[in-house]
Amino acid sequence: MTKINSVLIDLDGTMxxxxxxxxxxxxxxxxxxxxxxxxxNIVKKFIGKGINNLINKSLIHTSNNIDLxxxxxxxxxxxxxxxxxxxxxxxxxxxxGVFDGLSMLKKIGIRLSVVTNKPTELAIQILQNTNLxxxxxxxICGDTCERCKPFPDQILLACEKMDIKPQQAVVxxxxxxxxxxxxxxxxxxxxxxxxxxNNNSNIYSMGANVVIDNLTKVSQWVHHxxxxxx
Numbered sequence: 001m002t003k004i005n006s007v008l009i010d011l012d013g014t015m016x017x018x019x020x021x022x023x024x025x026x027x028x029x030x031x032x033x034x035x036x037x038x039x040x041n042i043v044k045k046f047i048g049k050g051i052n053n054l055i056n057k058s059l060i061h062t063s064n065n066i067d068l069x070x071x072x073x074x075x076x077x078x079x080x081x082x083x084x085x086x087x088x089x090x091x092x093x094x095x096x097g098v099f100d101g102l103s104m105l106k107k108i109g110i111r112l113s114v115v116t117n118k119p120t121e122l123a124i125q126i127l128q129n130t131n132l133x134x135x136x137x138x139x140i141c142g143d144t145c146e147r148c149k150p151f152p153d154q155i156l157l158a159c160e161k162m163d164i165k166p167q168q169a170v171v172x173x174x175x176x177x178x179x180x181x182x183x184x185x186x187x188x189x190x191x192x193x194x195x196x197x198n199n200n201s202n203i204y205s206m207g208a209n210v211v212i213d214n215l216t217k218v219s220q221w222v223h224h225x226x227x228x229x230x
Contacts, residue, residue, distance in 0.1 A: 001229040002167045004188060004222050007105055008158050010173035011116035011123060012047060013196030015098045015215070016130060019044050020091035025084035026058050032079050035062040047197045048175045049149070050117040050142045055080055081122075088122055089129035095195065101215025102135045108219055113158045117142035117149050117177070137162060150180035155187065172218055174198055179207050189225070191218060 012018050023040040030037055038061055046057040055076055059066050105112060112135050116123050120141040127133035138161050145153040159166050170189045171182035174196025182190045192198075192208040193215075203211055210221055 002165065002188065003226050003229065004168060004170055005109070006111040006113070006159075006162055006164050006169040007218060007222070008113050008115045008155060008169055008171050008187075009215075010171075010175075010178050011114055011118055011126070013174035013198070014095075014172060014178075014193055015132060016092050016094055016126065018092040018126065019047070019197070021084065021087055021089065022047065022054070024087060024091070025080055026054070028083040029055070029076055029079040030058065030062060033059075033076055035059070035066075038062065044197055045199050048117065048177050051077070051080075051119050051122075081119075084122060085125065088125050092126060092130065094130050094132065095193075095214065097214025097216045098132070101218055102132070104216060104219035105222070106135065108223055110219065110222060111162060111164075112136050113138040113140065113162060115140045115149070115154045115158050115171070115181075119143045149177040150184075152181050152185035155181055155185040159185070170218070170222060172212075172215070176201065176206055183207070189221075191221070 009015060019040060023043040026043050027037040038058060042061060046054045059076060102112065114136050118141055120143055123139055123141045138158055140154045140158045142148040145157055147153045159169060166186045167188050169187055170191060171178055171187045172191045174193050175198045179190050189209040191210045191212055192203050192206060194203060194211055194213045
């Protein structure tokens with residue numbers, strides 16, 4: 001068994017509750033495309049598989065006959081980005097326990113990086129706006145690799161940049177995408193938060209090693225794991 005020295009953490013639904021800002025930007029996009037707005041609880045279901053999936057699902061939800069040609073999609077995507085970057089962080093909240101949890105991990109010498117399907121521009125902006133950015137060595141985003149979660153590419157790149165083996169890391173997330181990508185990358189352990197954007201799925205049956213109610217539990221688990229094998 002290998003000692004854990006790093007934690008790779010998802011962003012939306014794990015560290016921040018960004019649904020209000022995302023929903024607002026999606027509905028501004030739809031309004032400017034002369035389409036009907038959709039409720040926040042519906043937008044929430046489309047989060048987690050990258051920005052293209054979010055926009056696609058939002059457009060399709062408004063009409064079965066929607067034009068998804070490349071030009072139409074790119075127009076919608078541009079409108080979403082323009083709207084979101086203006087308000088990114090206005091209504092976003094950092095979940096309880098995140099700052100304490102990250103500080104506790106740093107205190108015991110654990111290295112941290114973000115692995116998110118959010119585009120780089122928007123991810124860096126919100127990490128700066130919420131004062132979370134200084135905790136992390138690297139921010140691997142949905143447009144960093146050719147494939148994003150649920151594929152393992154982003155996690156493997158994070159490990160490569162940090163010069164660690166996947167067996168030396170833990171992944172913390174909120175959805176099946178985090179589990180699938182972590183398992184494909186042969187990560188030692190996967191933690192799911194009990195909140196977040198998991199589409200009301202039974203998180204206890206998703207295959208995570210541990211389910212936690214806030215990020216302060218991560219350092220405790222890592223400490224006990226390392227103590228048990230050394």
